[in-house]
Amino acid sequence: MRRYACGFILLLLGTATSPPPGHAQAEVPPRDRARLAEAMRLADKLGNDIWPGWRHTPFPVLLVTDSVEFLIGHSDPSADFARQGYDSLLAREVWTRPRQFPPTLLATFPAVGGKPTIVIGSAEWTGKSSTAWVLTLLHEHFHQWQSTRPGYYAGVAGLDLAHGDSTGQWMLDYAFPYDSAPVRRAVRGLAVALGRALDAAPWGRSSALKRVVSTRDTLRSLLTAADYRYFEFQLWQEGVARFIEYAAAGAAGESGKPAAEFRRLADYEPYGAVAAEGRRSLRRELEQVGLGRERRIAFYPIGAAMALLLEETRPGWKADYGARPFELAGLLPGTR
Numbered sequence: 001m002r003r004y005a006c007g008f009i010l011l012l013l014g015t016a017t018s019p020p021p022g023h024a025q026a027e028v029p030p031r032d033r034a035r036l037a038e039a040m041r042l043a044d045k046l047g048n049d050i051w052p053g054w055r056h057t058p059f060p061v062l063l064v065t066d067s068v069e070f071l072i073g074h075s076d077p078s079a080d081f082a083r084q085g086y087d088s089l090l091a092r093e094v095w096t097r098p099r100q101f102p103p104t105l106l107a108t109f110p111a112v113g114g115k116p117t118i119v120i121g122s123a124e125w126t127g128k129s130s131t132a133w134v135l136t137l138l139h140e141h142f143h144q145w146q147s148t149r150p151g152y153y154a155g156v157a158g159l160d161l162a163h164g165d166s167t168g169q170w171m172l173d174y175a176f177p178y179d180s181a182p183v184r185r186a187v188r189g190l191a192v193a194l195g196r197a198l199d200a201a202p203w204g205r206s207s208a209l210k211r212v213v214s215t216r217d218t219l220r221s222l223l224t225a226a227d228y229r230y231f232e233f234q235l236w237q238e239g240v241a242r243f244i245e246y247a248a249a250g251a252a253g254e255s256g257k258p259a260a261e262f263r264r265l266a267d268y269e270p271y272g273a274v275a276a277e278g279r280r281s282l283r284r285e286l287e288q289v290g291l292g293r294e295r296r297i298a299f300y301p302i303g304a305a306m307a308l309l310l311e312e313t314r315p316g317w318k319a320d321y322g323a324r325p326f327e328l329a330g331l332l333p334g335t336r
Contacts, residue, residue, distance in 0.1 A: 034261040039137040057145040071095040076113040108143040131269040135245045142244040184291045186219035194305040195286035235328040239303010249275035
């Protein structure tokens with residue numbers, strides 16, 4: 001999820017609009033086509049290297065432009081879509097309909113046919129460079145992997161956090177104690193401890209990890225059981241999706257050059273540079289985290305930092321991640 005939109009939320013859709021005559025002749029804008037092709041190339045080439053089994057996750061995307069929505073790679077489009085045809089660059093069928101969603105949206109939810117679909121505006125509308133947009137699309141694609149895990153929806157319901165809300169809006173609006181001074185201090189303490197653990201030399205990593213666990217336990221002692229479940233849910237779902245962006249940038253930087261169409265985009269940035277800046281940006285976020293100001297977005301860098309620590313210190317953690325859903329901080333070394 002992002003500051004400007006949700007990453008995975010169940011929404012109730014409005015009434016579909018019938019396509020006007022000639023609408024099916026619209027074409028995916030060339031810049032967006034190059035970006036989509038690059039994201040799909042990375043998912044296909046590097047998906048299983050970044051995360052076991054991720055490569056086989058369905059990747060339907062609804063690209064929202066000024067007046068048209070393009071549905072790409074969906075196996076069962078709804079009746080309000082008109083078939084455009086097979087796109088050889090994307091290697092997928094493309095369907096179109098008049099725009100229904102705002103072009104600033106960036107979210108993953110069952111938007112079409114009940115299947116988790118990425119709904120995303122162009123890089124220009126969402127305020128991202130082309131490279132950052134591709135990595136964000138992979139972040140959202142990981143939400144598709146999460147939500148297609150067996151038992152995902154039953155598990156989310158079992159958290160007992162919705163309080164009657166069937167739209168998923170509770171994921172954004174849950175009444176976490178963001179304004180509690182002790183909770184704010186504890187969250188900041190955890191974030192700082194995570195940053196220092198990421199920076200720790202090998203001989204200091206063990207004590208740094210103990211400090212992370214200690215600060216996590218301090219925070220947990222200040223929260224109700226429900227509040228802590230919400231915290232863990234956000235770390236598991238959003239923090240690890242943020243981690244995917246860093247992992248994908250690093251892997252892409254070592255995998256060879258992107259296609260020429262993508263590299264020719266004016267705002268293209270090399271993946272290696274983006275990966276290095278992502279790590280620096282994460283450290284700044286951890287040092288400057290402000291729960292009262294950022295609300296639930298503060299959990300993103302915390303979860304990403306935990307995932308990076310797990311990647312470096314706990315082999316096999318990704319299998320545990322799938323087997324123990326909605327629990328990330330509990331996977332830290334030495335906690336069980």
